[in-house]
Amino acid sequence: MSLASTSSAATAQDEAYRAILQDIRSARYQPGDRLIPEKIARELAMSRMPVREAFQRLANEGLVLIRPNRGCVVSGLTIAEIYELFEIRSVLEGLAVRLAMPRFDGAALAELDDHVVRMHRAGAAGGADWLSKHQEFHAYICGLSGRPKLIAQIAALHIAVEPYMRVWLHHVAHPAQATERQDEVVEAIKTGDAEHAEAVMRDHILRTAPRLAAFLRSRNQAAGVPSGLPASTHI
Structure with missing residues (x-):
């Protein structure tokens, strides 16, 4: 050839x-x-x-x-697997923000604020584009870690749960309120305290899992899907 x-x-x-x-x-x-x-x-x-x-x-x-x-x-994910993915994400993105902290100068912080503004606009417009802006926000932070393999693993975790997140956001979640929780991450980064920023990022990610799981359980129960089957069977 x-x-x-x-x-x-x-x-x-x-x-x-x-x-x-x-x-x-x-x-x-x-x-x-x-x-x-x-x-x-x-x-x-x-x-x-x-x-x-x-x-x-x-x-x-x-x-x-x-x-x-x-x-x-x-592939499909069980609710337990979704929890596990969020747990892994919390650790990896916590590490990413800690590694990124030395690179958050004035320009980087201004860009971070711009990402939040774009999320607020997407949420106010109805949220159809909010998840993409949310992923860009997280990708920007992780990108500043300077660790290509870490960045790739985090991106793969986002992709794995994205279909579930899209359905959840469409039916239940309120992107405008969700953006306020990104503000907490930004404020933690602006303190300059790497350990604090890592802890806030980890908590921020972990708080999503139970809300998403509750939605998927209710969908499965309404559809008569046994709890041991993938949460997405009737997504």
Whole structure:
């Protein structure tokens, strides 16, 4: 295979990966859904090979399961697993903000304030874009840690719970109020106390888990889903 052909194949795989990932994050593909490579390939106007390669990449990230005779299925999370992801996130993002503290100069703090303003605007507008602005806020803080592997792990945790967060925000949560809790993180960072900022970030993340879990339990109970099944069965 020539260098040009290899590059083209890689580009097609990346395109397929990004498209499928976005559809999982937006809940177009929900946990338990089977992904049909032929259908996705037609939608993306490409062959099945880069789609199948994208499936493998998504499987490596835990977002889909590739099963014999069942093909590729979108992964689901139990409520216990969602709790665990938030616990892991709290530790990793606490570490990230502690590492980022020396980089929070005047310009970085001004940018952080801008992120909060964008969240407030999104919340006031109805919240459709609030989660994206919320993720950008957290990504900005984590990015200042200067630890690429840590940043990648945190981003993967955000993606794993994003479909659940979107449904929760649509039905129950109030983004305008949620933004006020980001203000607490900003104020902690502005103290310059790294240990305090880490503790506030950890607490900020952990407080989300029980509220999201309560919503998912109520949805499951209304749908008659046993508690041991993935929380997303009827998302």
